[in-house]
Amino acid sequence: MKVAMLGWEFPPFISGGLGTHCYELTKELKDKCEILFFMPRTKGKVKASHVKIIQVPGGFTGPYLKEFKGVITNEFFSKVKNYNECVVETALNYDFDLIHCHDWMTILGGIKLKEKTKKPLVFTVHSTEWDRTAGHPWQFIVDIENLGLHMADKVITVSRWMKNQLIKRYGVEPSKIKVIYNGISASKFRTSVKKLNNKVVLFLGRLSVQKGVDYFIRAAKKVLELEPDTVFLVGGKGPELKNLIKLSIELGISDKVRFLGYVPDEDLPKLYALSDVYVMPSVAEPFGITALEAVASGTPLIVSRAAGASELLKHCLKVDFWDVDEIANKIIGVLRYNGLAENLKRNGLCECKKISWSEVADKTFDVYSSLIRNP
Amino acid sequence: MAKICLYFQVHQPERLAKYNVFRRDHKYFDDEKNKKIFLKVAKKCYLETNELILRLIKETNGAFKVSYSMTGVFIDQAQRYCPKVIESFKKLMDTGCVDLLSETYYHSLAFLVGDKEFEEQVKLHKKKIKEIFDYEPVVFRNTEAMYNNKLACAVEKMGFKGVVAEGWHKYLGWRSPNFIYKPVNSNIRLLLRNYRLSDDIGFRFSLRDWSEFPLTADKYALWLSKAEGTNVNIFIDYETFGEHQWRETGIFEFLKHLPKEVLRYPHLNFVKINELANEEPVGVIDVPDMLSWADVDRDASAWLGNEMQTNAFNMLKELASLVYALGDQQLIDIWRRLQTSDHFYYMCTKWFADGDVHKYFNAYDSPYDAYINYMNVLQDLKQLINERIKKTSS
Known part of the structure; x- marks a missing residue:
C-alpha cells in the first residue's frame, strides 16, 4: 500500500x-x-x-x-x-x-x-x-x-x-x-534533576484563554494559603501574558508565580522532572500532548476533564477547570502526601508505556x- | 448427609462527604447520598429479598434456613433512613429459621488497629444485635473475612464457638472446605467458605461467557448434591440479590426455586450457621498470614496494599491514643466510622488484574481522589481532636 x-x-x-x-x-x-x-x-x-x-x-x-x-x-x-x-x-x-x-x-x-x-x-x-x-x-x-x-x-x-x-x-x-x-515516546522524558527546596507546580502551554491559565493562577492563590513555600511556574508565550501577570499581582502572589516564556523542546524533560505536579486546566483541549509528557516524566498530573488526554489516562487526577478550590485541593494533596505522588508516578509511568x-x-x-x- | 449453610453479609458503608482541604465544618459524611443509596438498595434488594425468604421459609415449613451478618453501620442507617428494613429482618428472626453472626460494629479494620479497639467494636455490635433482635451470636466473622491464627485466638477468648474464613486452597492444600476444621492454636470451629460455589452465585451468575450460563436452581442443587464433605458453606453479599445481580438477570427466580430444588435431594438439608459451630472438627488449619475473601489475592492488600492505604491507616491508628485520652464519645464514634474498610477499598490501585470489582464499588473517580478526600477528613479530625485536648488541658 x-x-x-x-x-x-x-x-x-x-x-x-x-x-x-x-x-x-x-x-x-x-x-x-x-x-x-x-x-x-x-x-x-x-x-x-x-x-x-x-x-x-x-x-x-x-x-x-x-x-x-x-x-x-x-x-x-x-x-x-x-x-x-x-x-x-x-x-x-x-x-x-x-x-x-x-x-x-x-x-x-x-x-x-x-x-x-x-x-x-x-x-x-x-x-x-x-x-x-x-x-x-x-x-x-x-x-x-x-x-x-x-x-x-x-x-x-x-x-x-x-x-x-x-x-x-x-x-x-x-x-x-x-x-x-x-501516543508518546516515553523514553525521551526519562531524566533526573536536582529538585528545588520549594515545592514546584507547573503549567506549560500557550498563554491563551482556552488553556485556562487564569484558573491555574487562582488555584495558586488558594494553595499558597495552606502551603506558602510553593512556587508556580508558567511556561509558554501567548496573548494572555499581560492579563496573567496582572492577575498574579492583584492576588498578591507575584513573588510566587514565575513566567518562564517560551521553553525550548530540549528543556522540557528537565522542567517536568523538576516539578512536583503538572497542571493542565484547559477550558478546551483537543488532546493535550503535554499531559502525556508529564506522566512519562514521572510527574503527577492534574488534568481538566475538558482535555482529550483525560479520556485516555487513568492514573492522574481529574478536575473541572472552573473548580478552582478542587484544583487547589488536589495540588495540595499531591504536594503533601508522598504516598499519593509515588503511586501516581509509578502507575502513570506504567500506563504511559502502553500508550x-x-x-x-x-x-x-x-x-x-x-x-x-x-x- | 450434607448441610447447606447460606450466610448473607449485609452492609452499607457510610460514604464520606466531598471534603476539600479548605473545609472546617467537620461534617464528614454525606448523609444525603447515603440516604439515597440506602433507600435504593432497600427497595431493590433488602425488602424484596427478605419477603421472598420469609415466604420460602413458610412454604418449606421451616426446612429452609439462612444466616445473616449485619454491620452496625448498616443497622444505624436502616434505623435512620428506612426502619421498615429492620422490621422485616425482625419478622425473619421470628421464624426461628434465621440466625445472626457477630462482627465489628463498623465493618472495620479494627483487628489491625489494636486488641482493645477490636474487642470494643465487637462488644458494641453484640450490644446492638441484642438490643434490636434480642439475639446473641455464637459465630464470628471479621470484616471481609480477614482471618489468621491470631484472630481465631482472640475471638475464642471472647466466647465465640465458630469463626468464618475463606476456604482458600493455599491453606487447605488437598483438603476440601466442606468439612469443619479448627485452627492450630485454639479450639474454635473454623467455618470455611466454599468460594467456587459461592462465587457462582455472587460473581458468575450473570456472566454470559461463563460456560455454565445460565445458572438455574436445579443445576445448582445438583452441584450441591454432588459436593463432598459434611457441609457446604455458601457465603455471599446479600446485595447480590437485586443490586449486584439485577432483577433482570433472574436472580430472584433462582432464589425462589433454590430451596425446593435442594430439598429434592434427601441427603441435603439447610442449617443455620450456629448449628455448624457444634460439630466436631476433622482437622487443623494453619493460617499464619492474613487471609480474606477479597479479590484474587485473598489477603489484606485490597485495603492495605499501597502506600496511600498504609499511610492513611497508620495516621488513623496514631489517633487512637489521643481519641481515647480525650474520651469524647462523639469523636470516638467518628474515628471509628473512619475505620470502615470501604474507605480503604476505594483507595485500592489493583486495577489492572481485577479492576472491575473495585470499579463497580468505588464511590470516587479514582483511588487517588478517594485518598485525598479521606486524608482531608482525617487531618481535619486530627486538628479537631488536638484543639479539644488543648481546651481541656487549659
Whole structure:
C-alpha cells in the first residue's frame, strides 16, 4: 500500500504537535506501508531515513516557527494556498492508493487530489478553528474544514471530545469519525534533576484563554494559603501574558508565580522532572500532548476533564477547570502526601508505556485498510 | 448427609462527604447520598429479598434456613433512613429459621488497629444485635473475612464457638472446605467458605461467557448434591440479590426455586450457621498470614496494599491514643466510622488484574481522589481532636 500523506511540518521544523505526530506516525508505519510525505519547502532540507520526504517546490520556504501562532495573516494564508496548489501538481507525478491529510492547511490539496485520482481521502483533525480561536473563528477556515470533513472518506481525530465537536459544529456523520489518541515516546522524558527546596507546580502551554491559565493562577492563590513555600511556574508565550501577570499581582502572589516564556523542546524533560505536579486546566483541549509528557516524566498530573488526554489516562487526577478550590485541593494533596505522588508516578509511568505511537500507527493503518478494501 | 449453610453479609458503608482541604465544618459524611443509596438498595434488594425468604421459609415449613451478618453501620442507617428494613429482618428472626453472626460494629479494620479497639467494636455490635433482635451470636466473622491464627485466638477468648474464613486452597492444600476444621492454636470451629460455589452465585451468575450460563436452581442443587464433605458453606453479599445481580438477570427466580430444588435431594438439608459451630472438627488449619475473601489475592492488600492505604491507616491508628485520652464519645464514634474498610477499598490501585470489582464499588473517580478526600477528613479530625485536648488541658 502506498499513501500520499500531506503534511505541513516535520522535525526539525515544527511549531506544534502536528510535526511530532507526523514524524512518529510515519516512523511506526514504515513496516506496514510506503509513505510519500509531502510538505512545504524549508530553509534546510528535511531528512528522514524512514520515510520519503517530498518538499514541494513553490513560491515560499519555511521554517514556520514564527508563522503560525493562531493569528492568521494574509501572508500566511497565501502560503497555505500556494502549498495546496503546488502539492497537487507534484503529487500527481507519483503513484499512490490513498491520500491522508493533517488539519486544514493541507486539506484543499487533498480534496483536489481525490477528485483527480478517485483515491480515498483520510483527514486527521488535530484541532479545529473553533479550538484555536476560543470560539471566534475565521469563517473561511471553518469553511475549508467543513469541506474537508465532508469530502473525506474517513475522519480521524484525537479524542472523543473532539469527535463530539465535529459532530456538533460541522454535522459530520458519527460513524465516519474514528478516535485515535496520540501516543508518546516515553523514553525521551526519562531524566533526573536536582529538585528545588520549594515545592514546584507547573503549567506549560500557550498563554491563551482556552488553556485556562487564569484558573491555574487562582488555584495558586488558594494553595499558597495552606502551603506558602510553593512556587508556580508558567511556561509558554501567548496573548494572555499581560492579563496573567496582572492577575498574579492583584492576588498578591507575584513573588510566587514565575513566567518562564517560551521553553525550548530540549528543556522540557528537565522542567517536568523538576516539578512536583503538572497542571493542565484547559477550558478546551483537543488532546493535550503535554499531559502525556508529564506522566512519562514521572510527574503527577492534574488534568481538566475538558482535555482529550483525560479520556485516555487513568492514573492522574481529574478536575473541572472552573473548580478552582478542587484544583487547589488536589495540588495540595499531591504536594503533601508522598504516598499519593509515588503511586501516581509509578502507575502513570506504567500506563504511559502502553500508550505508544506504534498503537497509533496500527489503528491508522486499520483505517487505511478499511478504505482500500471497501472504497 | 450434607448441610447447606447460606450466610448473607449485609452492609452499607457510610460514604464520606466531598471534603476539600479548605473545609472546617467537620461534617464528614454525606448523609444525603447515603440516604439515597440506602433507600435504593432497600427497595431493590433488602425488602424484596427478605419477603421472598420469609415466604420460602413458610412454604418449606421451616426446612429452609439462612444466616445473616449485619454491620452496625448498616443497622444505624436502616434505623435512620428506612426502619421498615429492620422490621422485616425482625419478622425473619421470628421464624426461628434465621440466625445472626457477630462482627465489628463498623465493618472495620479494627483487628489491625489494636486488641482493645477490636474487642470494643465487637462488644458494641453484640450490644446492638441484642438490643434490636434480642439475639446473641455464637459465630464470628471479621470484616471481609480477614482471618489468621491470631484472630481465631482472640475471638475464642471472647466466647465465640465458630469463626468464618475463606476456604482458600493455599491453606487447605488437598483438603476440601466442606468439612469443619479448627485452627492450630485454639479450639474454635473454623467455618470455611466454599468460594467456587459461592462465587457462582455472587460473581458468575450473570456472566454470559461463563460456560455454565445460565445458572438455574436445579443445576445448582445438583452441584450441591454432588459436593463432598459434611457441609457446604455458601457465603455471599446479600446485595447480590437485586443490586449486584439485577432483577433482570433472574436472580430472584433462582432464589425462589433454590430451596425446593435442594430439598429434592434427601441427603441435603439447610442449617443455620450456629448449628455448624457444634460439630466436631476433622482437622487443623494453619493460617499464619492474613487471609480474606477479597479479590484474587485473598489477603489484606485490597485495603492495605499501597502506600496511600498504609499511610492513611497508620495516621488513623496514631489517633487512637489521643481519641481515647480525650474520651469524647462523639469523636470516638467518628474515628471509628473512619475505620470502615470501604474507605480503604476505594483507595485500592489493583486495577489492572481485577479492576472491575473495585470499579463497580468505588464511590470516587479514582483511588487517588478517594485518598485525598479521606486524608482531608482525617487531618481535619486530627486538628479537631488536638484543639479539644488543648481546651481541656487549659
